Amino acid sequence: MILNLTPHPIRLYNDDRPDGIDDLEPGLRLVIEPEPKPARLGVMPLSTEYRDGIPVELVQYGHALGLPRRAEGVSYVVSLPVALALAPRRSDLLVPYREVRNASGTVIGCRQLAQPV
Template structure:
């Protein structure tokens, strides 16, 4: 099972889907609707000076614990921050764009390592 922990639907298209079409159904294989609460990368402010703040990243918020047989689609920043600890995280890969260049989906999912 794959659950989508991003704030928007993830459309998975076949590898032959071309960019530039505004038809969302052309080549569509599957759509993963978003879960109620997206996973986010938390920030911990460590202090700083007048012109900058020191911020620690790497703590995920709203990310469920690992479960057998379940993988989670998350944002790339969440997956990269946890790649060495969470092999169950997937990200959209090989984006599909419409006629105005906006990303409308992906051709595959990737597991960052």
């Protein structure tokens, strides 16, 4: 089972779907609707320093919010920042891969899912 923990539907297209088409239907294989609560990458502020008089916050990323524990037979589609931060510890995280773009260059879907390692 694959669950979508992004805030957007994941549209999976056939390999031969060309970019540059605004119609969402041609080549559409599957839509994975989002779950009610998306997984987010949490941030922990550590301290503030100043560079050229500008405050710069030192922060630590890597704490996921809204990400369920591993479950047998379940994979989770998450954003790339979430997957990259947790890849060393979580093999159940997937990201959209080989994006499909419309005529204005906006990502509307993907051709595959990938597992960052």
